[in-house]
Amino acid sequence: MRKILILSVSAGSGHMRAAEAIKAYATEFPDVEAVHLDAMDYVSSGFRSIYTDFYLHLVNRHPAVWGYVYQKSDNALPSATMQKLRRAMERLSTRALRAAINDHAPEAIICTHFLPAEMLAREIANLRMTCPVWVQVTDFDLHSMWLQPHMQGYFAASEEIAFRMASKGVNPAAIHISGIPIMPAFAQPLDRAHCAATFGLDARRPIVLMMSGGAGIGGVDKTVQRLLSMDGNFQLLAVAGKNVELLANLQQIADKHPHRLRALGFTQQIEQLMACADLAITKPGGLTTSECLAMGVPMIIHSPIPGQEERNADYLLEQGAALKAVDLSALEYRLNVLLQHPHLLAQLRSRSQALGRPHAGRTVLHTVLQQLESKSQQRIRKTDHVPHSSTSVEDAVTI
Incomplete structure (x- = not known):
């Protein structure tokens, strides 16, 4: 051996x-x-x-x-x-x-x-x-x-x-x-409808995945509240990572919006979440973005940490695999544009798949x-x- x-x-x-x-x-x-x-x-x-x-x-x-x-x-x-x-x-x-x-x-x-x-x-x-x-x-x-x-x-x-x-x-x-x-799981084909049903989501409606990294960094709860105020038929799937306080806040919001928001803590099933997502709103960590690229998930980069995450974001933007939102207003605008123009979403997905190294x-x-x-x-x-x-x-x- x-x-x-x-x-x-x-x-x-x-x-x-x-x-x-x-x-x-x-x-x-x-x-x-x-x-x-x-x-x-x-x-x-x-x-x-x-x-x-x-x-x-x-x-x-x-x-x-x-x-x-x-x-x-x-x-x-x-x-x-x-x-x-x-x-x-x-x-x-x-x-x-x-x-x-x-x-x-x-x-x-x-x-x-x-x-x-x-x-x-x-x-x-x-x-x-x-x-x-x-x-x-x-x-x-x-x-x-x-x-x-x-x-x-x-x-x-x-x-x-x-x-x-x-x-x-x-x-x-x-x-x-x-x-x-x-992980090898990100290279496996997964059925979108089955994965959506696993998390209580409707595969016939757009699904937006929100991730904050394994440590649950960032004001995800505030971002979720802003997005839920938008008109639209999309569903939010918010992941709090290991941040217990953030998860509790998200669950309180989900109780008020049971058909639009699902809140999760740390999970080993992230590949299934990505398989049912039409779009990911995420911080640009090296691993998270590599997982999205491997799964062909379009990204809107939000709140990158100065340093390595900002430079990761620059790479993804230059390669045409992501958009960037500088604040909540920009995030709301970009999400609206992508959901209303599926061909733009398809272009981001195509570039993501081309860059992925599963x-x-x-x-x-x-x-x-x-x-x-x-x-x-x-x-x-x-x-x-x-x-x-x-x-x-x-x-x-x-x-």
């Missing part, structure tokens, strides 16, 4: 979902054992708070501050004082993770977050590890912290990201355009395994070509 270790960080849900998607595709390879570890399970509570709780607090309460941090860290030199301090904190806080990696003794490691990649780059540089490490970028953008020395290879979400990697000094031979890994996880694993096999064959050939001495054991002892 080839042992593949997938490392992620639970700062938001996207990095974790990408790791789980790669692990899920490993079942297609009978000789592969894939294990997924959350790096945050092996660090102190203080370090975890900085990387997860503080991140979520910033993007939800102070998005402009997060945008500033994103931009400054992208342009920071590795020799900058704050960068050195951050790396020192990581070294002190990730010893247990290094021990866990040694215990698993993998043949290859795939990182869906830059933190474990950065930590392993130091291990390789200090000759404490020889295991090849791969990096899967989980946005349609490239932040400099994803690029680490001594990596075996990189998986890019698009041709543009691959080009930008090469322009920053990454060997083009080490760059692979895979897309962003999503089997990205398979591509990632196939590439990693192919290189492992190639190296194994090289070692075998080298062994076969080692010249054998004709000196007998007795002669050797005498010598």
Whole structure:
């Protein structure tokens, strides 16, 4: 069995979902054992708070501050004082993770977050590890912290990201355009009417899916109230993620509009929600938008987080796979236009389907395994070509 270790960080849900998607595709390879570890399970509570709780607090309460941090860290030199301090904190806080990696003794490691990649780059540089490490970028953008020395290879979400990697000094031979890994379920054909009935929706009426990300970030309840004030026969399917307070607010609204709104919390059936949706109103996280593209679901981008989400939105808009609403009035206008002009909705759907890479996880694993096999064959050939001495054991002892 080839042992593949997938490392992620639970700062938001996207990095974790990408790791789980790669692990899920490993079942297609009978000789592969894939294990997924959350790096945050092996660090102190203080370090975890900085990387997860503080991140979520910033993007939800102070998005402009997060945008500033994103931009400054992208342009920071590795020799900058704050960068050195951050790396020192990581070294002190990730010893247990290094021990866990040694215990698993993998043949290859795939990182869906830059933190474990950065930590392993130091291990390789200090000759404490020889295991090849791969990096899967989980946005349609490239932040400099994803690029680490001594990596075996990189998986890019698009041709543009691959080009930008090469322009920053990454060997083009080490760059692979895979897309962003999503679960195999998003590649399966699903019946719209059946999926709609599963959630108590009428497939004969337009269905608009509203998503706020796995953490339930954003004022979805206020947006829902605004959209329900519109004229129209459409139904809203609002997903609150893990935000319990948001779900309770949405359920109160749904009680007043039982035939127009369905409210859901965190769900593992998101592919079925997308299968019955005519349109998605969503924040542009890398994983969510990749899922929509794979399912051919047109998108209206709403309330992107400054930084990676704004850049994801830019990519989708440039590719003609989404529209963007800058405020609630713009959202209401764009929704009206798309529902009243089905051919515009069909154009967005066509562009989404053209960009989708539903089997990205398979591509990632196939590439990693192919290189492992190639190296194994090289070692075998080298062994076969080692010249054998004709000196007998007795002669050797005498010598």
